[in-house]
Amino acid sequence: MTITEQIKQKALALGFDLIGITDASSLQGEQVNRLLAWLNAGHAGQMTWMHRNLSKRTDPAKLLPGAKSVIVVGLGYKPASSSDEAVLSEAKDLTPLGRVAAFAQYDDYHPFLKKMLRQLVDFIISTTCPGLQFKICVDSSPLLERALAFRAGLGVIGQNRMLVNPRFGPQILLGEIVTNLELDPDKPMTESCPGCDSCITACPTGALKPDGSFDATKCISYLTIEANTDIPADLAPKIGNHLFGCGECLLACPYQQKAPPCANKEFIHHPDRAELNLNDFLNFTEEQFKMQFAHSPILRPGLAHLKKIASICIKNVMSCPEQA
Numbered sequence: 001m002t003i004t005e006q007i008k009q010k011a012l013a014l015g016f017d018l019i020g021i022t023d024a025s026s027l028q029g030e031q032v033n034r035l036l037a038w039l040n041a042g043h044a045g046q047m048t049w050m051h052r053n054l055s056k057r058t059d060p061a062k063l064l065p066g067a068k069s070v071i072v073v074g075l076g077y078k079p080a081s082s083s084d085e086a087v088l089s090e091a092k093d094l095t096p097l098g099r100v101a102a103f104a105q106y107d108d109y110h111p112f113l114k115k116m117l118r119q120l121v122d123f124i125i126s127t128t129c130p131g132l133q134f135k136i137c138v139d140s141s142p143l144l145e146r147a148l149a150f151r152a153g154l155g156v157i158g159q160n161r162m163l164v165n166p167r168f169g170p171q172i173l174l175g176e177i178v179t180n181l182e183l184d185p186d187k188p189m190t191e192s193c194p195g196c197d198s199c200i201t202a203c204p205t206g207a208l209k210p211d212g213s214f215d216a217t218k219c220i221s222y223l224t225i226e227a228n229t230d231i232p233a234d235l236a237p238k239i240g241n242h243l244f245g246c247g248e249c250l251l252a253c254p255y256q257q258k259a260p261p262c263a264n265k266e267f268i269h270h271p272d273r274a275e276l277n278l279n280d281f282l283n284f285t286e287e288q289f290k291m292q293f294a295h296s297p298i299l300r301p302g303l304a305h306l307k308k309i310a311s312i313c314i315k316n317v318m319s320c321p322e323q324a
Helices: 003-014 030-040 054-058 084-091 109-127 145-151 198-202 220-226 254-258 278-283 286-292 303-319
Strands: 018-023 069-076 097-100 134-137 172-179 242-244 275-277
Touching (some): 003 018, 030 145, 069 145, 097 278, 109 134, 242 303, 275 278, 278 303
Parallel strands (some): 097 242
Antiparallel strands (some): 018 069
């Protein structure tokens, strides 16, 4: 068994659903051009960090001098159906509820994936490569991870601009190990989603365009998580009861509907966070908020911003009860 095969076998044993390998050469072509056009159009909004470290985003060797390979892993996070759904349904008759994106129903995935990637690195060091040089990346590092995941054969870039895997759909968390170890690269997938516009049609605000462009400043995930200003008046009604994130473009994907639920039992899912009492957010103190959502991505926007979103959601629910 080659070292590449050993690494792949170990990654799956650790609990990852997908693993692929690509070389550490700089990214070229469509994905880079899309990034530059997206930034130049102002579609990144207040995410100013996307304008920084562009050379590192497109060239893994800028993150780790001497890099030869990038190991890309994926973890499907589709929540399993829960008996709590009946409780949530009953609660709708009593109080307005705000929806939470699937990834935020789990504990924060950043430290979880980093821990698993560190275990994979330790395996590589202990078995074959004591002098291994590496850099672990999970989302926050300046790296075009979806483009690398595509090049490593984990999936294709869908109309929703997410990585889509034929088995696990678009609800996939990604992580990378940039390393000086030379490994056998995988080939990109040739499958795509031509002729399907389900995600574009499902987008509540029109952030996804038929021409393949994406305006993050209209995206509900951006508005509820990343933006630190008031929601524009024309977009507020379109948020519906999305309190934190959205995911409509993911849920509409035909691949997603057939995807298996998350099988990694160590990745803690909180089914009671799928829908949350909106009134609670208006009444939370900072201490209560931090205690209630310790280790959760829901802490990211801060309580003050989520109170604004909760107020909008309540107004939307009251004016359109079927959203509750």
